[in-house]
Amino acid sequence: MRTEELEHADTRRILEWSFQTFAPDRIALSSAFGPSGVVLMHLASQVSPGVRVFFVDTGFHFIETLAMVDRLQAAMDVRIDVVRPAISVEDQAERFGEALYRSDPDRCCALRKVAPTQRVLRGLDAWISALRRDQGPSRAHTPVYEGKAVDGRPVAKINPLVRWTNADVWGHIFDHGLPYNPLHDEDYPSVGCAPCTQRVVPGGDERAGRWAGSGKTECGLHTLI
Numbered sequence: 001m002r003t004e005e006l007e008h009a010d011t012r013r014i015l016e017w018s019f020q021t022f023a024p025d026r027i028a029l030s031s032a033f034g035p036s037g038v039v040l041m042h043l044a045s046q047v048s049p050g051v052r053v054f055f056v057d058t059g060f061h062f063i064e065t066l067a068m069v070d071r072l073q074a075a076m077d078v079r080i081d082v083v084r085p086a087i088s089v090e091d092q093a094e095r096f097g098e099a100l101y102r103s104d105p106d107r108c109c110a111l112r113k114v115a116p117t118q119r120v121l122r123g124l125d126a127w128i129s130a131l132r133r134d135q136g137p138s139r140a141h142t143p144v145y146e147g148k149a150v151d152g153r154p155v156a157k158i159n160p161l162v163r164w165t166n167a168d169v170w171g172h173i174f175d176h177g178l179p180y181n182p183l184h185d186e187d188y189p190s191v192g193c194a195p196c197t198q199r200v201v202p203g204g205d206e207r208a209g210r211w212a213g214s215g216k217t218e219c220g221l222h223t224l225i
């Protein structure tokens, strides 16, 4: 299959192509365990049991998010690697001030999310993410396949769920009894780091609670890399 054909392929076929095309130790999923990530892990684990998932533990996650590591590994055949930033929360506070996430959230995300992700991507040829087009304007035109470069070396980014809706995702979670972050039942439709995540009024935009009021909509993982 040519990469252009992936745009119209169904999710399972995209995943099959991905795991047939790239060596097992050169392909991984990234996830912060949102509902789309749970679905993607479930589907990928059926195509490639023991699939590698990397989770960036920024040091600012909710305890409910951290607990998802064990819950997901118990529920499906995935191997979750927890990746941490090079700089500790304490060292960051000493160097840049106590609340860099307020004074300069882009720098905080660059240190705590983007840099650790780049470190992982240096060892991969393909990166699978759970982006969906209906998550907001910044994701509305996400293709299934993107050719990226990390330190000048090509890395394929594959987004098998781009055509899924929020309702599709939750339907899959409930149909299969998959674990999900309990904060979603407490008006957090999207869960990121605790200092940068707020509740959203029921029916509000899925990502409205992320960096609310700051104009920031993405951490940079999907725009800088």
Ligand code: SF4
Pocket (backbone or CB within 6 Å): 058, 060, 100, 101, 104, 105, 106, 108, 109, 110, 112, 113, 192, 193, 194, 195, 196, 219
């Ligand atoms: S989401 Fe907030 S706390 Fe987390 S890395 Fe970005 S700015 Fe820092």
